[in-house]
Amino acid sequence: MRLHGYFRSSAAWRVRIALHLKGVAVEHAFHHLRKGEQRAPDYLCLNPQGLLPSLETDDGAVLTQSLAICEWLDETIPAPPLLPGDALARARIRAVALAIACDIHPVQNLKVLAALRAIPLPEEAVTGWARRVIREGLEACEALVAGGEGPFLFGAAPTLADLCLVPQVGNARRFGAPIDDLPRLRAAVAACEAHPAFVAASPERQGDAE
Secondary structure: OEEEEOOOOHHHHHHHHHHHHHOOOOEEEEOOHHHOHHHOHHHHHHOOOOOOOEEEOOOOOEEEOHHHHHHHHHHHOOOOOOOOOOHHHHHHHHHHHHHHHHHHOHHHOHHHHHHHHOOOOOHHHHHHHHHHHHHHHHHHHHHHHOOOOOOEOOEOOOOHHHHHHHHHHHHHHHHOOOOOOOHHHHHHHHHHHOOHHHHHHOHHHOOOOO
């Protein structure tokens, strides 16, 4: 399999974690987002959205969208499960994962921030927007998992929700959005950052890291 990604892409980061949790080795193809390499014609033939990541499977299929890729991995390699438990438990895990991947991350990604800068807005207004979106979204996630057992968001093992949380907290740190007063999220991040799969998937350990 071949994973198309970028070391700092939150979405690609999620998939890298899933691959390491499942023990799947892949070939990596790097596309520099800030240089626009994801818009190259040959990559657009692979992924018409021009987004990262994409996963080329061993049988030649191409999968796009990080959560779809993670769920495909979970269905084809069931252990360890990213979506454990009964239907209600899985729905709650998906709710947190989607809150991050669909509601927090997209509105402070490179494309949106570039559009804000092009208005033009002062840089502090742009980064302030990102910081506010991240903070408000993570506050909601804290409430969604309040009262649950750790050390991860949904118990003793990482789930799809943790795969989304860690890259988003990486963005929170970059933009200065605090999480010190969000104890459940903070504890889950600490547990993840001590886990070998999360360590191996971290941006600074990737072949294209800057």
